[in-house]
Amino acid sequence: MAQPMERFVGEVREIVKAGGTEEEITARVAACMKPIIGDPDLLTADQLLVKKAGFTLNRIHIEPDGSFSIGAGIWDVGQRTPVHDHGTWGVIGIYRGAEKEESFRRQGARVMEGRAEITPSGMRIASAGDVFVCCTTDQDVHRVSCHSAEPVVGIHVYGGDLAKIPRLKYDPDTGEVVSFQTGWDYARVSV
Numbered sequence: 001m002a003q004p005m006e007r008f009v010g011e012v013r014e015i016v017k018a019g020g021t022e023e024e025i026t027a028r029v030a031a032c033m034k035p036i037i038g039d040p041d042l043l044t045a046d047q048l049l050v051k052k053a054g055f056t057l058n059r060i061h062i063e064p065d066g067s068f069s070i071g072a073g074i075w076d077v078g079q080r081t082p083v084h085d086h087g088t089w090g091v092i093g094i095y096r097g098a099e100k101e102e103s104f105r106r107q108g109a110r111v112m113e114g115r116a117e118i119t120p121s122g123m124r125i126a127s128a129g130d131v132f133v134c135c136t137t138d139q140d141v142h143r144v145s146c147h148s149a150e151p152v153v154g155i156h157v158y159g160g161d162l163a164k165i166p167r168l169k170y171d172p173d174t175g176e177v178v179s180f181q182t183g184w185d186y187a188r189v190s191v
């Protein structure tokens with residue numbers, strides 16, 4: 001792991017240990033990420049590898065107690081995710097390229113099956129150097145697409161091991177909810 005990332009992991013650990021509301025934690029994590037997101041040495045070559053068509057999530061760090069995880073998320077040119085949620089808080093910093101994020105507001109409680117009513121609630125374009133809070137447990141439904149001529153690479157920090165959190169995809173037309181689980185893509189250790 002690159003040194004600036006190692007320091008960042010330590011800072012996130014302290015923030016998460018100190019606790020607070022999700023709004024407070026995400027604001028503190030974002031403030032720590034902002035000064036390093038422009039560092040060209042933040043990610044290793046392995047962490048920048050695209051592992052498969054569509055979306056790659058290269059594992060950078062999973063905290064042993066499962067309290068947070070950090071990955072490098074890479075969307076190919078032209079790729080768009082389904083509308084989905086995360087089941088936890090998240091902070092994203094754009095390292096290369098640009099992404100378009102469309103947010104949705106979910107009416108009512110998070111139900112793990114059946115239907116949910118979601119309505120569009122905003123859109124933003126995030127470019128290299130931007131750091132933002134992608135989600136809190138209550139407001140975490142969005143759809144993301146690559147908005148640049150190169151793959152968009154982001155540093156993603158989540159309030160748990162993302163691969164262990166049950167997540168939901170939403171059909172924006174019918175409201176149908178389908179559960180899914182994220183897998184980490186493991187960076188190649190050596191060529």
Ligand SMILES: [Fe+2]
Pocket residue numbers: 084085086142144
């Ligand atoms: Fe997402």
